[in-house]
Amino acid sequence: MSGFDLQAYLAERRALVDAALERALPSEHTPPPTIHRAMRYSVMAGGKRLRPILVIAGAEAVGGTAAMVLPTACALEMIHTYSLIHDDLPAMDDDDYRRGRLTSHKVFGDAVAILAGDALLTLAFRLVADNAGLVRDPRVIREAVAEIADAAGTLGMVGGQVVDIESEGKAIAAETLEYIHRHKTAALIRASLRVGALLAGGDAKAVAVAGEAGGELGLAFQIVDDILDVEGSLEELGKTAGSDERKQKATYPAIHGLEASRRQATMHAERAKERLAGFGPRSAPLCALADYVVERKN
Numbered sequence: 001m002s003g004f005d006l007q008a009y010l011a012e013r014r015a016l017v018d019a020a021l022e023r024a025l026p027s028e029h030t031p032p033p034t035i036h037r038a039m040r041y042s043v044m045a046g047g048k049r050l051r052p053i054l055v056i057a058g059a060e061a062v063g064g065t066a067a068m069v070l071p072t073a074c075a076l077e078m079i080h081t082y083s084l085i086h087d088d089l090p091a092m093d094d095d096d097y098r099r100g101r102l103t104s105h106k107v108f109g110d111a112v113a114i115l116a117g118d119a120l121l122t123l124a125f126r127l128v129a130d131n132a133g134l135v136r137d138p139r140v141i142r143e144a145v146a147e148i149a150d151a152a153g154t155l156g157m158v159g160g161q162v163v164d165i166e167s168e169g170k171a172i173a174a175e176t177l178e179y180i181h182r183h184k185t186a187a188l189i190r191a192s193l194r195v196g197a198l199l200a201g202g203d204a205k206a207v208a209v210a211g212e213a214g215g216e217l218g219l220a221f222q223i224v225d226d227i228l229d230v231e232g233s234l235e236e237l238g239k240t241a242g243s244d245e246r247k248q249k250a251t252y253p254a255i256h257g258l259e260a261s262r263r264q265a266t267m268h269a270e271r272a273k274e275r276l277a278g279f280g281p282r283s284a285p286l287c288a289l290a291d292y293v294v295e296r297k298n
Helices: 006-024 033-043 050-061 066-087 104-108 110-134 140-152 157-167 174-199 204-231 252-256 258-295
Strands: none
Touching (some): 006 050, 006 258, 033 066, 033 104, 033 110, 050 066, 050 174, 050 258, 066 140, 066 157, 066 174, 110 140, 140 174, 157 174, 174 204, 174 252, 204 252, 204 258, 252 258
């Protein structure tokens, strides 16, 4: 597994996702053009494409292919991007930069930014519906829709965001911080792996194991994000560093310290790899991704 070429894998899958996103998004010239320009501005700004790649890797882990899940992979990226657009708004985190460029509301104004996020969330579920023609049993689309909706809504990402906002400037328990991270970030990462395995025909056990690994991977990812906010720069991160401290946000370094946070991120990544072992050689991309999540600099 150590010889796996993760960078080549990521580059190839990212190119697949970017091409599919380009096809899925309405043209900038489609009326009304402003909203479609705003949608494309944020989605096509780049990014790691971690969530769609995890959908693909989840499918591959159970013997499926990228082609079987590509619309849903794009859907997960659109949901993630919508959440970033809304997070950056003045009423939320009030950030000026994202993915190395001005945030949506800085370019298009608050109202269009809100609507661009709404439109991406809506289009995402259209794409999941479109995935029905690519899977062996289209009935699994119902489960995929429910899975993604739960992960993105009040039981997942939105719920975590609410507790995050309510915790600003307060001393909170470590358990509350883990709740925020498991819901705000890890829930969508967990769902990405689960729906990939589900749509590619994985059985209940395989889907459950993929979900467990995704939850651990998602928590490791967010802990490292907290660390990078302390140690990174605008050039490295593509967004303003130090914003968590300025907003008095609850983070792992703030509660546990940097070194303990690094150890916890590594522990969760190792737990993810342990759960993936049952997939055998097909888990190589995901295990390499778990290491990458801990070692990344942006």
